[in-house]
Amino acid sequence: MDFAEQLAEKTNEIEEMIRRYLPNADTYQARIFEAMNYSVEAGGKRLRPMLMMESYRMFGGKSKAIVPFMVALEFIHTYSLIHDDLPAMDNDDYRRGRLTTHKVYGEAMAILAGDALLNFAFETACEAFALEPENPNIGKALTVLAKKAGIYGMIGGQVVDVLSEKNRESVTREKLDFIYDLKTGALLESAMTIGAILADADETQVALMEEIAHDVGIAFQIQDDILDVTGTMEELGKPIGSDEKNEKATYLSFLGLEEAQKMVQSLSEQAVAKLDTIEQTNPFLKELILSLIHRRK
């Protein structure tokens, strides 16, 4: 199987895992289940659970306890998109080619669906305790999951991002690094370190995986900035030029397009070079990281 086939197969596998955990019952609150399902099933690359699974496999992980964490991380990513799109935030009508959650279910349900997915993420991750009550790595993994999604992680980045909107001149290169590091980097770090932790990797290896994920996160975000300028609505499933519309500082405020593209390439290569210093190996993970620089969506 070539990379594209492997990627498709693994993505399907993850879609199946996610579907199994989605809530679905005919109760008074069924409407929120619908809104949660709508948002999660809007799709996406499932990059975070995939990076977690592949990091886990790389270190020889074999138990089922990784699955609730993979699903939980995707729930966290999804809730952040729902709340990001709200009228009081980015006020976006489309995401991945479909109407955003508040456009379909109304603002109140979208706020609650986001809250519900964030909370349900922790509920889902906690299922790992039932699978392996004696495994001390589960508590460690949960601590990382919470920390990387929070005020010193993803939410911290979102906050600075929101505060900087329509105030582009206040964003220094250092502050932009901070935003990208937290807003995008933190969840990728969560993915790769939790994979390593649950596979019982040692502390040095976990720290190295965190560094690698950090490089991948910055590269990923710069590529987003590039696509917002060079992509098409058809490819991205959302209007392009939204950074300019929202007067957002991006890497292209500091670098030329060509320089930014080179940076994506070199960060990805640097990440792979660090991966190569680890004794364990996972060729698919390397290809996955490198594929991020060629992506068009």
Next chain:
Amino acid sequence: MDFAEQLAEKTNEIEEMIRRYLPNADTYQARIFEAMNYSVEAGGKRLRPMLMMESYRMFGGKSKAIVPFMVALEFIHTYSLIHDDLPAMDNDDYRRGRLTTHKVYGEAMAILAGDALLNFAFETACEAFALEPENPNIGKALTVLAKKAGIYGMIGGQVVDVLSEKNRESVTREKLDFIYDLKTGALLESAMTIGAILADADETQVALMEEIAHDVGIAFQIQDDILDVTGTMEELGKPIGSDEKNEKATYLSFLGLEEAQKMVQSLSEQAVAKLDTIEQTNPFLKELILSLIHRRK
């Protein structure tokens, strides 16, 4: 010391615990720390952490691992109030005599502050793993914390509540029980069962504490309905008559005032009678539960 003095002392103790966990650093995202602090420090009775602590003490709990859970539960309660008050939800300008979070920090920061507190609650609870890595009750307690706050707990109740607003005639007595059970009852159940679980109570005892908390929750919520009619803005720190304004179904839609007051009394007595069937005892906990029926705020 009489009950009022004990209550004041214990409340201060809890305030101190909460303060120690609140985020506070001079970083780019400091504004969100401010918004979180503003909301948490608005005060309130700290009933949930207190019920947790007293249930824990009742079963002989002595470790420090209870503290992060007490603080976490109060963070969850606070985030739910911030999001409840948002313009797209109840659209309230005042809470506990102060402007609501979105009135002070704007809507975007209020959404993020709510998200941040929910996430930070799990981050905080996870600190218990560092205190006692080998204690299997921590995973169990965390599972309860997540479940009771989620779509089958508090959020589930909020969803049905929001869907029923301005549509009072759709709310049957059965549906109202469902809303109150989840919206208010679930976090009280979380408080009392986590206290018991961390103190290593057995499963039957934990189940009984859940029942007791359920009775207390319904009594508490009916008392809220009563106060919205009989209280004053000065006592409550928020406008009275808001249920009528929002065309909300309450217990007073089904019961007369006197009947409702009797129900609060009998539910509280029932809860205390159940407490008395447990060998362990905590006189303060009983008084605390009974005090809820006399409260004016």
